[in-house]
Amino acid sequence: MIRKCVFCLLLCVLSAGALCASIIETSSFAALKEHADHDTLILIDIDDTILHTKQAFGSDAWFYNKLKELSSTRAYKEAIGVALPLWHKAQEVTGVSLVEENTPSVIAALQDRQYKVMCLTTRGKVIMDATLRQLASLGIDMKRAAPFKGHFPITVSSEYGYWNQGVLFTGGGDKGKTLMSLLEKMAFRPKKILFINDKATHLRDVEKDVEPAGMSFTGLRYNRSDKKKEIREDVAKVQEEYFNKILSDEDALAIIEARRLKA
């Protein structure tokens, strides 16, 4: 009886290990190279994985903080109706920086090996041009080894996704469902999916849809931006106040200091 219990316990530990094994924590974007081959479709998140805004205002973290703040006094739908257009407006004008300096060369190396590489983002069609501009400003061209050419819409129940130049825009929709709709539309079924993203929830969203469809899944939970997400709210507030101009964090801090001295 004891032997049977020990065996059951061992089986539980091993199966739990197997479940967790598909999502690996990493601080290195180059980890993609270790897990990719010609049977793999490589998916790359954009915000806080490839790039981030040069200042607190307009960052991914700013958007979620703003949404939380607005949601405390009004309905969620109304809050998102205020926060999202402002975030979109910021994307049109903000400068962006790489999370890791070697990210463009890692992407280029994967493309040179003729692996299939694309971006998967919850950004929407409305900031499609701004997104492609931001990637180009960092020397990244996702068309080079994209699994599909051109641009076209993807319908996912009531939500809309869009494919353009190697980037799948889910427009706020579930990344797993939008990806599956794209793969079904294009009749493409890779053996393996490899996805790098700073959000574990988005990795699991993809995992839950691709595995039942017979594709193996490896997720890289990228933690290089985790510290950057702790933005200074007072800095972002001053930047929002001064928007249409984009103030750097340093300029916003100087204004805060000047106001403090004056008070």
Ligand SMILES: [Mg+2]
């Ligand atoms: Mg992200």
